[in-house]
Amino acid sequence: MTETENLVRRLPNDIGGLPADPIRRVDHELEPWEKRCHALADVLDFHKLISTEEKRCGVEALGAELVGSLTYYERWIVAFANILFRKGILTPEDLARKMEQVETRWSPESAPESTPQG
Amino acid sequence: MTQPAHGHDDDHEHGPEHSLAEIGQAGGPGYYDIMETALRELLIERQLIGPDEIRRQIEVLDSRTPALGAKVVARAWVDPGFRTRLLANGRAACEELGISFYDDTALIVIENTDAVHNLIVCTLCSCYPRPVLGLPPDWYKLKPYRARAVSEPRAVLAEFGTIIPDDIEVRVHDSTAMVRYLVLPKRPAGTEGYSEEQLAALVTRDTMIGVVPVTLDTGRTTP
Numbered sequence: 001m002t003e004t005e006n007l008v009r010r011l012p013n014d015i016g017g018l019p020a021d022p023i024r025r026v027d028h029e030l031e032p033w034e035k036r037c038h039a040l041a042d043v044l045d046f047h048k049l050i051s052t053e054e055k056r057c058g059v060e061a062l063g064a065e066l067v068g069s070l071t072y073y074e075r076w077i078v079a080f081a082n083i084l085f086r087k088g089i090l091t092p093e094d095l096a097r098k099m100e101q102v103e104t105r106w107s108p109e110s111a112p113e114s115t116p117q118g
Numbered sequence: 119m120t121q122p123a124h125g126h127d128d129d130h131e132h133g134p135e136h137s138l139a140e141i142g143q144a145g146g147p148g149y150y151d152i153m154e155t156a157l158r159e160l161l162i163e164r165q166l167i168g169p170d171e172i173r174r175q176i177e178v179l180d181s182r183t184p185a186l187g188a189k190v191v192a193r194a195w196v197d198p199g200f201r202t203r204l205l206a207n208g209r210a211a212c213e214e215l216g217i218s219f220y221d222d223t224a225l226i227v228i229e230n231t232d233a234v235h236n237l238i239v240c241t242l243c244s245c246y247p248r249p250v251l252g253l254p255p256d257w258y259k260l261k262p263y264r265a266r267a268v269s270e271p272r273a274v275l276a277e278f279g280t281i282i283p284d285d286i287e288v289r290v291h292d293s294t295a296m297v298r299y300l301v302l303p304k305r306p307a308g309t310e311g312y313s314e315e316q317l318a319a320l321v322t323r324d325t326m327i328g329v330v331p332v333t334l335d336t337g338r339t340t341p
Contacts, residue, residue, distance in 0.1 A: 013242045013243055014241075015241060015261055016239075016242070016264065016265060016268045016292065018261075018265040018269075019265070019266075020261050020262040020266050021261075021262045022277055023257055023262045023274060023278070024262070025255075025257050026255075026257050026260070027257065028256055030253070033147065035179065036158065036172055036176065039171075039172045039175035040158055040172055042175050042178075042179075042220065042221065043167050043171045043172060043175055044167075045222075046171075047166065047167060049161075049166060049167075051295070052221075052245075052296075053295040056242060056243050056295060059243070072244075072256075073150070074150045077150050077154050078153070081157060084157070089166070090157075094160055095153070095160065098156035098159060099152050101156070102147075102152045103152055106147060106152075107146070
């Protein structure tokens, strides 16, 4: 079977039953942003903005290359953004502008007292 | 763990000799961290979610640990009526013990017996009985466990040091967004005189995923 046939037959999440490496019993303490991302997933579900199943499909829709290169919570946050764009709740420009704002807040040039307020 | 310094293109002006890890820590959050903050703030500004909801949900997540599942298991071992109710409706029985379900998921509790050993997995992603066990370990979310648990569960179990004799059936339960599973492990021999609390202290996360049995020497430290 060719490489592309495999990509078509199995979406990136659909790995049950495939051959794989031995189990390594790895774990890590969540980064603060990862924990916030998990809480965000729950809150989006509570408000029916993005259900757990929509989140899973959103990760699937990232495609094999992104799924293969992003970490677990990186996939989630990118999927949330895409789903909110698709639903018309946010636009890519909204997010880009806000991310710029957040980054500016952290840059060494912005003194703590000049934190933007409204 | 430090994020790799994503896209810190402007760092060149501070000199090339800084270690990336140092810049990552001192220079603020990474790209995905910024994306998370930006999304959250946009949703709050537009009043789609409340300003305190994320913080409150983090507190809920932090309050869920395998100690809750262990309490459920120990109660089922000492109280046959509870055990029956637990196997009939996992969620209702957990709620009876004051364990709330913060999501819409059903919980099916499956019992290990002399004839059947059960194992839980989520082949598609990482569904897990979070209200009673907390968040899953990384290995549960990674490809080797998800891929192989359904096709060669005995080999997977052996990698956890668990050898299931051939005359015992192995059943693998694949979780979904709506239906989660919890293994009710076998009560170990030699615990006849144990109190409910002493029993609960023997029950670890991995015994309720089904990858190891409960033994007298691998329990958590008694609180």
